Amino acid sequence: MSERPVFVATHPRACSTAFERVFMTCQDTLQCAHEPFGDAFYYGPERLGERYEDDEEGRLSSGFSKTTYRNVLDRLDRDASQGKRLFIKDMAYYVMPPNNGVPSIASSLRSPANGVSANGEKLANGVNGDAHANGVNGHSHTNGVNGTNGVNGHNHTNGVNGHSYMNGVNGTNGVNGIEKSKRQGSDPTGNPTVIPLEVLKKFHWTFLIRHPRRGIPSYMRCCSPPLSETTGWDHFMPCEAGYVELRRLFDYLREQGLVGPSVAGREDSGAVKGKDEVTITVLDADDLLDHPEEAVRAFCRETGIPFSKDMLKWDDGGNQAYVEEAFAKWNGWHNDAIKSKGLTARTHVKKPVTEESENEEWRQKYGEEGQRIIRACVEENIPHYEYLKSFALQF
Numbered sequence: 001m002s003e004r005p006v007f008v009a010t011h012p013r014a015c016s017t018a019f020e021r022v023f024m025t026c027q028d029t030l031q032c033a034h035e036p037f038g039d040a041f042y043y044g045p046e047r048l049g050e051r052y053e054d055d056e057e058g059r060l061s062s063g064f065s066k067t068t069y070r071n072v073l074d075r076l077d078r079d080a081s082q083g084k085r086l087f088i089k090d091m092a093y094y095v096m097p098p099n100n101g102v103p104s105i106a107s108s109l110r111s112p113a114n115g116v117s118a119n120g121e122k123l124a125n126g127v128n129g130d131a132h133a134n135g136v137n138g139h140s141h142t143n144g145v146n147g148t149n150g151v152n153g154h155n156h157t158n159g160v161n162g163h164s165y166m167n168g169v170n171g172t173n174g175v176n177g178i179e180k181s182k183r184q185g186s187d188p189t190g191n192p193t194v195i196p197l198e199v200l201k202k203f204h205w206t207f208l209i210r211h212p213r214r215g216i217p218s219y220m221r222c223c224s225p226p227l228s229e230t231t232g233w234d235h236f237m238p239c240e241a242g243y244v245e246l247r248r249l250f251d252y253l254r255e256q257g258l259v260g261p262s263v264a265g266r267e268d269s270g271a272v273k274g275k276d277e278v279t280i281t282v283l284d285a286d287d288l289l290d291h292p293e294e295a296v297r298a299f300c301r302e303t304g305i306p307f308s309k310d311m312l313k314w315d316d317g318g319n320q321a322y323v324e325e326a327f328a329k330w331n332g333w334h335n336d337a338i339k340s341k342g343l344t345a346r347t348h349v350k351k352p353v354t355e356e357s358e359n360e361e362w363r364q365k366y367g368e369e370g371q372r373i374i375r376a377c378v379e380e381n382i383p384h385y386e387y388l389k390s391f392a393l394q395f
Contacts, residue, residue, distance in 0.1 A: 011242030
């Protein structure tokens, strides 16, 4: 079984912090890293995210304005050198340019000799090694973020978040709306991230998902009053939903043989698991919430983490202090997970919902325009969720 660092790749509001708390109980054997790549994505000199692009004060006050992707990886290396196995939970979109932007290896991760990356990629001039004009990392954004007349003063036209999707909603006529033959990556293998493939190979990859009908409204809530007064995020950006990036990463890791071909929990399929193979391990948040012990036990089996029922309980002062310090940088986002005492199966019955009842609920909470944007974002990302769900861990 692999002893590589476990990397749980996910999207926002997937109950991932509650899941992370399970493994934060194992302080004797695991060193947990909470969303480390967000520091470079939002605040650092190689930032890919647009949210703080015009907010220098916000970047400086974060304490991460000088953090590069190299700094993040060096920090993870230090954590991994402490004699414990590393457990990382992070957003897939933190290592990719938004809006299907063309990635290139982050400048701090390139070899200084001859402008060649760790993957042997020949680099040219410009941000992240490519001579691009107009936009973050060579990606030009029009008709979208920072416009007017929309939710919280942001205009989203020409597709969700100002991004026009041709040939279907981000999933038809090619992976993620992009014909495979035309997909571009940061190296000849089609790497969709700014992290060299040789670095990606160091991790034991797993995935956590949640249906957009629950994840997207939860994200909108964190970007709207009154919670936005705590989070500091005063508008919702559909490009941060994270499903398309998670799918792109998932497909790339499969193509490169970093996960699969065996699917966790599908032993009856007849497939023979390779000796050193990392199974495709996709956990659905609803399965986790309905059957926490079974889900965590199955996840531990696939990753080689020793399982104990005590992992599902954390009602002690030492663990609480550890968690509060780890989650402090994302104020307001993890309140429920911080206040929790453990992970127990939910007992309330799921009420049947219709599109009409959902729309009305969202309309009452976020207004007419908010409801419209949530619905568009949900519908856009359902194909990606359902695709990943088809690989979900069974137990």
